[in-house]
Amino acid sequence: MLTPPTTFAAANSDERVSAGYQQSGIDVSANWIRDLQSGEIVPAPPNHVVDDPNQYKADLQCQVDDDALDKKCLPGQVQCPPRESGGSSGTPVIWKVAPKSISNPTWTDWKSGNNGPSCLYEQKPEDLLPRIAARITNDFRALPIKPADLTAQPSPHTLLGAETNIYADAIEQQFAVTILGQQVHIEATPVEYTYTYGDGKSLGPTPVAGGPLSQEEWGQKTRTSYVYQQTGDFPLSVTTTFRGTYSVNGGPNLPIPGTGQFASPSQKVSVWRSITRNYADNCIVNPRGEGCPGGP
Incomplete structure (x- = not known):
């Protein structure tokens, strides 16, 4: 020393x-x-x-x-x-x-x-820095990194055969930790997303996070939308991949080898079937006709 x-x-x-x-x-x-x-x-x-x-x-x-x-x-x-x-x-x-x-x-x-x-x-800092480098990946993966928020539109109910817009919202995060007695600053940046639809299908890893649509745009195809082919309740989830950098005691900013994967809590999506029928009754003339609001 x-x-x-x-x-x-x-x-x-x-x-x-x-x-x-x-x-x-x-x-x-x-x-x-x-x-x-x-x-x-x-x-x-x-x-x-x-x-x-x-x-x-x-x-x-x-x-x-x-x-x-x-x-x-x-x-x-x-x-x-x-x-x-x-x-x-x-x-x-x-x-x-x-x-x-x-x-x-x-x-x-x-x-x-x-x-x-x-x-x-x-x-011996010259011995200490390689020791930090040897464990930094595991320490990075153990950080309380907040995974992406997951949203489906429409939700919690969507339609069979229709485009369901699904997107993730993740943010860059910073942490101040102590490793081997040294002050280490870590930055975690979201870089990829893996969407799991709950019906055996998935998308990713992809760098595309997607984004929200206005209600008038629901049903349009997006880079992260998905079409369910069967009815039922499905657990929708996303896993976000983060890359990191770190610096020791204010030293040079260095890349963390590898990545960390952080899963968001799954949410239930209920897929319903829509049925369309044609009726001959005029609801104005016969308000209680079949298919009319006052009918059977």
Whole structure:
């Protein structure tokens, strides 16, 4: 763990002080790479080759060179208190990015979610980030993500052989969670829908969510409408597929491998048969004729 010095020597004229970090601590200025399979930023192995044109690193917030900190910067450092009783304080860092193809590149600030310094925790963040990447998919799928709201038009009754408009309404959602003591921001975005009509037929996965129709338009065919071919009560449902991104302690926004599927509660749709008959009686002349409101 990076341990801040408890005392500083007298400042030089350039207002720098010794960084004073223990040699056993991590090297936050080490090079990092973006793992193409996990999407995570991890330490670069020796002689490693990857398609990502960029390289990454994390610098101490107030670092001015390898061995010195800016004295004037220190009072305004991001505070990284322990996240739990007995835990260790975090280290304020700034993520950096640079083209990998350039020798001795000029590093620029990575545009993280807060566009500023963030905190790294644990004794070895370079070991911690891959550990988070290894479990992020399962943690994502365990989130209380709200599935799509499902609507059928008309409902709860529809007609045999007629187009029933069915659509889903899902929203992007954000979560702040703690994983391995680190603050992780997760965004979940709906990307696909699988409609199950309850009669053995289904549609999807499809990126089409559909949408509402006015009552005057009911019965029109839409990209997500369905025609029931038998009468009865059927459980209509939709499963929404979400993709996610995550960032650790305000670091780079990374894709979460895989997806999560979240099912909406099913709703009953009753399919009725319509019957049309022709009658010869004139209801004005014979209000009690067959087929008339006052008739048998």
